[in-house]
Amino acid sequence: MLNGKAVLITGGTGSFGKKFLETALARYPKMRRIVIFSRDELKQYELAQQYPPETYRQLRYFIGDVRDRERLYRAFEGIDIVIHAAALKQVPACEYNPFEAIKTNILGAQNVIETALEREVEKVVALSTDKAAAPINLYGATKLCSDKLFVAANNYKGNRDIRFSVVRYGNVLGSRGSVIPFFLKKQREGVLPITDERMTRFNITLDEGVELVLRTLGRMWGGEIFVPKIPSFRIVDLAQAIDPDCRQEIVGIRPGEKLHEEMITETDGFNTLELDDHYVILPSMRNWTVEKFQTERGGRRCPEGFSYNSGTNTDWLTVEQLRELVRGHIDYCCQKGIS
Numbered sequence: 001m002l003n004g005k006a007v008l009i010t011g012g013t014g015s016f017g018k019k020f021l022e023t024a025l026a027r028y029p030k031m032r033r034i035v036i037f038s039r040d041e042l043k044q045y046e047l048a049q050q051y052p053p054e055t056y057r058q059l060r061y062f063i064g065d066v067r068d069r070e071r072l073y074r075a076f077e078g079i080d081i082v083i084h085a086a087a088l089k090q091v092p093a094c095e096y097n098p099f100e101a102i103k104t105n106i107l108g109a110q111n112v113i114e115t116a117l118e119r120e121v122e123k124v125v126a127l128s129t130d131k132a133a134a135p136i137n138l139y140g141a142t143k144l145c146s147d148k149l150f151v152a153a154n155n156y157k158g159n160r161d162i163r164f165s166v167v168r169y170g171n172v173l174g175s176r177g178s179v180i181p182f183f184l185k186k187q188r189e190g191v192l193p194i195t196d197e198r199m200t201r202f203n204i205t206l207d208e209g210v211e212l213v214l215r216t217l218g219r220m221w222g223g224e225i226f227v228p229k230i231p232s233f234r235i236v237d238l239a240q241a242i243d244p245d246c247r248q249e250i251v252g253i254r255p256g257e258k259l260h261e262e263m264i265t266e267t268d269g270f271n272t273l274e275l276d277d278h279y280v281i282l283p284s285m286r287n288w289t290v291e292k293f294q295t296e297r298g299g300r301r302c303p304e305g306f307s308y309n310s311g312t313n314t315d316w317l318t319v320e321q322l323r324e325l326v327r328g329h330i331d332y333c334c335q336k337g338i339s
Helices: 015-027 041-050 069-075 091-096 098-118 138-156 179-187 206-219 235-242 290-297 319-336
Strands: 006-010 033-038 059-063 081-084 123-127 163-167 191-194 200-204 225-228 232-234 247-250 262-264 272-274 278-281
Touching: 006 015, 015 033, 015 206, 033 041, 033 069, 041 059, 059 069, 069 098, 081 098, 091 098, 091 138, 098 123, 098 138, 123 138, 123 206, 138 163, 163 206, 179 191, 179 235, 179 319, 191 235, 200 206, 206 225, 232 235, 235 319, 262 278, 272 290
Parallel strands: 006 033, 006 081, 033 059, 081 123, 123 163, 163 225, 191 247
Antiparallel strands: 200 232, 225 278, 272 278
């Protein structure tokens, strides 16, 4: 699918970007070019040590910010596929620096869309988050706006052969800033802080996130939000998996935090199709019919009142399954030299 193509990843030195790069290089050795676009020169340098340019001749590094449309225009030259993973995503940081979150997550999304249109890119897949469904914090609100921009971009592409779609998934255990690294540090103190013992979250691994994006590239029509069927976990079970001997201390829900996360609200459920391993939230305005989509892709309408919520999910990770995920995260960090 990617062989012969030029691919650009915004936020390419983040957790997702690095895993996508690792997977793409192994699976599609005939990619024409793959561009890592990010702001951090040190992380780009470290990535170049891992993938030496004399061996990986198709790999390019662009220092730049999605806020800078001129730099995006230069980076998008000859690009066929864009994976938009750049974002400010730490909830407290976004709450404290709202203008910065808006500039990156919303205006940056607009810059990516307009540059993709100008540069005649073929496909754009934007990464979203469960926090964009019925958002209660600024991060979620900016990602909801971003989702709306990418969905609507299909309405004004004109005669260009380009498609924009979104993938939305939940908590990535082990990613930077997530709960596993936090708990592993707190484990040394013998106390694991629990915001609320009823709290639940969706879970997806980095590998599964990359697979979702790759599958989306093959099945997107433009305007859909793809939501994978993934398990939930209870935060107290994760703490038990990390260390059953640690004391769990209830510290209260933080500002902008939910007890349970949603990926499809009841309102979105009216416009959602269910397929074997994922859901598709259909765009309200589209240049293709639902009937044609169902004929070629399958899927059935979700029942009235349907929503996809981590607290009412039917698929749950056990303590032992969570423990295996934690071990996998530790092993991966050891292999990559990540502290």
